[in-house]
Amino acid sequence: MTRADWREQKKAATRRAIQEHALRLFLAKGYEATTVEEIAAAAGVSHMTFFRHFPRKEAVVESDDYDPLLAELIAARPAGEDPLTAIHRAVHHALAAVLPEDRETVLVRTRLVLGTPALRARQWQNQDATRDLFATELARREGVAETDLRLRVLAAAALAAVTTAITTWADGDGTADLVALVDEAFAALGVPVDHAVRR
């Protein structure tokens, strides 16, 4: 077996080309007004190649999955910590790891998603997975079944807080501090802000 496969590079290059042309066209003329055929043509491939790399048109916009990172961070929280606080701190750390690098990218893509019904529908589906992940991690921490209603509600509420903060951030002019908005959102759920959390 060869691991230096140059085919992988070519395939990855095609994928990147499709994605870049797609995002460029979406921002230029809108998501709905941009045809898969147009994207494929711009990237110099056929529409079948598009669908081999991205199973649906929306997939080309879906962001990288931060769920594994979040799962780790929640699992790393101290055992006795309140569920909402645990998720709050985990999100805190995740944002600290992601934002400095990807802030602008995340902002642009979030705005595109929020402004496009078809993309929002997909995002809700992804959030469902994140909510289940929150619930699963919380249940493991407390050693109860993952069907526990209390923890499922807290997981959903925590995600609602994060989502509300991000939406507020993306709806604004972009100068707001997302981390501060997340703190404020969790504070609304009764989670005290920890000013010593930055390290």
Place this chain on the structure above:
Amino acid sequence: MTRADWREQKKAATRRAIQEHALRLFLAKGYEATTVEEIAAAAGVSHMTFFRHFPRKEAVVESDDYDPLLAELIAARPAGEDPLTAIHRAVHHALAAVLPEDRETVLVRTRLVLGTPALRARQWQNQDATRDLFATELARREGVAETDLRLRVLAAAALAAVTTAITTWADGDGTADLVALVDEAFAALGVPVDHAVRR
């Protein structure tokens, strides 16, 4: 002007026929496997007539909008009441008004929606509207702007509680008490259960 318009009756009959045949077919062979053309044929109309009555295929399943009722009920809550408590009580009353009549219908349709990605996507969109309605009503009660982050988070959390309760209910064998599940869900958010609420 005639108000006994018999055309309205005929139109309503066609609409009802389409809806009934659609739900029957969806339950029999699944939503995706049922074609609009099939539904139209079963109802004895053309596919265009289907789309004149229901703008999208999913619309045939979307439940009646309970938002106006909820808006009223929230507005009727006493001014000093905690936001989550206000929504909790409003939902309580709404369920008391709806469940005795439509319990079975709601259960069947909820299960269909939960098991069909395309329908879930639509439902999320409707929930977005409900969440905004919660936030707007809460903001009016407290006399603040409806962009207030704290109230938007609480509205989203409250809706998450309701949704989690309904999902748990529909996932079970149907013998569970939805009202009790809603109470439990709000209790997880720190809202005390009021045993004197039934009147």
Place this chain on the structure above:
DNA sequence: ACTAACGTGTTAGCGACTAACATAAAGGAG
């Protein structure tokens, strides 16, 4: 009775997506 309004049908077309089959080029086995 004439005419405007309205519910419906017909036809044609677009765009997302899939399946079947073809092709060309790279990698490995002998």
Place this chain on the structure above:
DNA sequence: CTCCTTTATGTTAGTCGCTAACACGTTAGT
């Protein structure tokens, strides 16, 4: 080096949701 398999891509044709344009007939008010 040659044969054969693998793999990324192309071609073509089709399904399905959905829309637009236009025609037709029945009903409702003048």
